[in-house]
């Protein structure tokens with residue numbers, strides 16, 4: 001499995017992957033393209049045997065990052081692909097904290113984030129539609145050693 005930057009030629013395959021993962025609430029092709037082209041956004045894909053099996057949209061403004069979307073094809077789950085996609089986005093040394101929101105019923109995603117060290121910091125009431133549901137807000141603090149002055 002390789003993790004590479006998403007390119008315009010991946011748009012269609014990623015769109016199909018998102019539809020498989022999120023059904024009718026999946027991003028449209030236009031939303032996906034604008035996310036990929038946004039200045040602060042980094043979209044990556046996981047590729048296995050030349051097939052796109054995972055997708056991550058990550059945004060970074062100054063030292064603050066956010067996980068906007070992560071999805072892995074149902075046939076390729078529990079193989080560490082989502083973890084690898086997220087860890088590759090977190091390797092940027094300038095990051096100090098990462099935030100994300102997740103549906104409170106989305107246990108696989110909640111387990112994934114908690115296994116990576118994300119901590120629950122709050123709830124956004126009625127944040128999601130179709131179906132209406134609260135979002136849980138998670139934060140991952142980076143406790144890097146301060147530079148030594150001696």
Ligand SMILES: CC(C)(COP(=O)(O)OP(=O)(O)OC[C@H]1O[C@@H](n2cnc3c(N)ncnc32)[C@H](O)[C@@H]1OP(=O)(O)O)[C@@H](O)C(=O)NCCC(=O)NCCS
Pocket residue numbers: 021022069070071072073076077078079080081082083084101102103106107108109111112113115
């Ligand atoms: C959530 C999702 C991205 C996880 O992808 P994945 O590649 O299967 O996750 P990983 O294999 O990297 O899992 C890493 C860890 O997360 C946890 N985890 C992931 N899926 C889990 C599940 N179904 N049940 C319990 N724990 C789970 C486990 O701790 C796992 O480690 P382990 O397999 O060693 O026990 C995937 O289920 C998915 O695409 N779901 C639909 C889209 C979605 O809901 N995205 C999140 C939106 S916020």
